[in-house]
Amino acid sequence: MKYNKNKFFNFKKIDKIKQIKMFKKKIKIATRNSPLAIIQAEYVRKKIQHIYPKINIELLPVITKSNEISKKILNNQLNKEIFVKNLEIALLKKDADLAVHSVKDLSTKLPDGLILTAICKRDNPLDAFISNNYKTIESLIEGSIIGTSSPRRKSQLLNYKKNIFIKPIRGNIETRLKLLDLGKYDAIILAVAGLKRLGLKNRINQIISTNISLPSGGQGAIGIECLINNYKIISLLKKINHKDSEILIKAERSFNKELNSGCQLPIGSYAKLKNNKICLKGIIGSINGTYLIKGKQIGNKQQANIIGKKLAKKIIKNGGKKIIKSFIKKKYDNINIKTTPIR
Numbered sequence: 385m386k387y388n389k390n391k392f393f394n395f396k397k398i399d400k401i402k403q404i405k406m407f408k409k410k411i412k413i414a415t416r417n418s419p420l421a422i423i424q425a426e427y428v429r430k431k432i433q434h435i436y437p438k439i440n441i442e443l444l445p446v447i448t449k450s451n452e453i454s455k456k457i458l459n460n461q462l463n464k465e466i467f468v469k470n471l472e473i474a475l476l477k478k479d480a481d482l483a484v485h486s487v488k489d490l491s492t493k494l495p496d497g498l499i500l501t502a503i504c505k506r507d508n509p510l511d512a513f514i515s516n517n518y519k520t521i522e523s524l525i526e527g528s529i530i531g532t533s534s535p536r537r538k539s540q541l542l543n544y545k546k547n548i549f550i551k552p553i554r555g556n557i558e559t560r561l562k563l564l565d566l567g568k569y570d571a572i573i574l575a576v577a578g579l580k581r582l583g584l585k586n587r588i589n590q591i592i593s594t595n596i597s598l599p600s601g602g603q604g605a606i607g608i609e610c611l612i613n614n615y616k617i618i619s620l621l622k623k624i625n626h627k628d629s630e631i632l633i634k635a636e637r638s639f640n641k642e643l644n645s646g647c648q649l650p651i652g653s654y655a656k657l658k659n660n661k662i663c664l665k666g667i668i669g670s671i672n673g674t675y676l677i678k679g680k681q682i683g684n685k686q687q688a689n690i691i692g693k694k695l696a697k698k699i700i701k702n703g704g705k706k707i708i709k710s711f712i713k714k715k716y717d718n719i720n721i722k723t724t725p726i727r
């Protein structure tokens with residue numbers, strides 16, 4: 385598939401296009417079929433409905449066939465891409481008018497003809513520590529088994545505590561909580577935002593500090609994608625776009641893009657506004673957490689893309705390059721490789 389640059393739609397351009405007064409009577413929202421995805425799509429539906437009470441808005445849950453899903457833990461990233469791709473096909477085939485995504489699952493390169501049009505007001509972007517045995521991440525004892533399939537979380541956790549085990553975990557949020565409750569893990573790590581949206585906030589023991597786990601770019605944000613030339617939908621989505629969230633996400637995604645984060649490279653990026661300026665933090669880690677390269681870049685709100693690129697370049701220069709190279713060569717830092725005990 386050909387890809388174009390991941391540009392956000394320039395809303396000023398649309399203002400120049402004649403205001404389209406009437407929308408078609410029915411809008412279809414493509415969504416994944418998971419409980420979290422449906423809740424997020426419902427949220428977007430309500431936002432649009434609030435502004436346009438007369439439009440009929442329908443959810444189109446897109447089912448990914450089980451034979452499309454890889455059972456290999458390492459292909460976690462690939463699975464995310466398959467889920468996203470199926471929504472994008474629905475847009476390109478015009479089966480749906482817009483697709484609702486968790487921004488963090490969305491590649492920094494979108495297929496030709498599609499655009500990330502709007503970002504909803506971002507929820508808590510941080511990671512959560514969930515356990516039935518330990519109140520905090522600090523209190524984990526030697527040999528504890530932590531469930532996560534995210535290379536980013538794994539690298540940072542192993543760097544923080546050397547004597548724990550990271551064991552892959554699959555399935556949606558509810559499945560993962562069940563596996564925890566069955567005693568397969570001492571703790572698991574999930575995004576705060578997803579748990580909140582599912583009404584499972586009570587399962588969170590601790591919100592993990594960004595010093596221990598810098599979140600994934602886009603975490604906690606809902607993004608809406610549509611056809612690049614669907615001006616009616618674009619002007620409608622413009623009204624639910626949250627400008628500050630859009631800017632922060634732009635900085636994070638620009639950082640990710642510069643590092644070509646499509647692969648399973650352990651990277652994190654987190655932007656927040658401080659005194660009306662973007663403050664972006666980024667991290668690259670080696671697979672087993674032996675090395676972490678961190679960096680920070682501050683700049684004004686108009687420069688989100690530049691800030692992301694600058695920070696990526698800085699981190700590459702400060703040792704990130706070595707990590708990426710060894711990652712690509714699949715040499716990894718074999719020092720301290722741990723075998724996970726089976727439960």
Ligand SMILES: NCc1[nH]cc(CCC(=O)O)c1CC(=O)O
Binds near residue numbers: 487573574577604
């Ligand atoms: N990788 C799956 C995924 N994609 C988005 C979220 C949570 C919601 C969000 O970040 O907006 C999750 C689950 C998790 O990481 O716990």
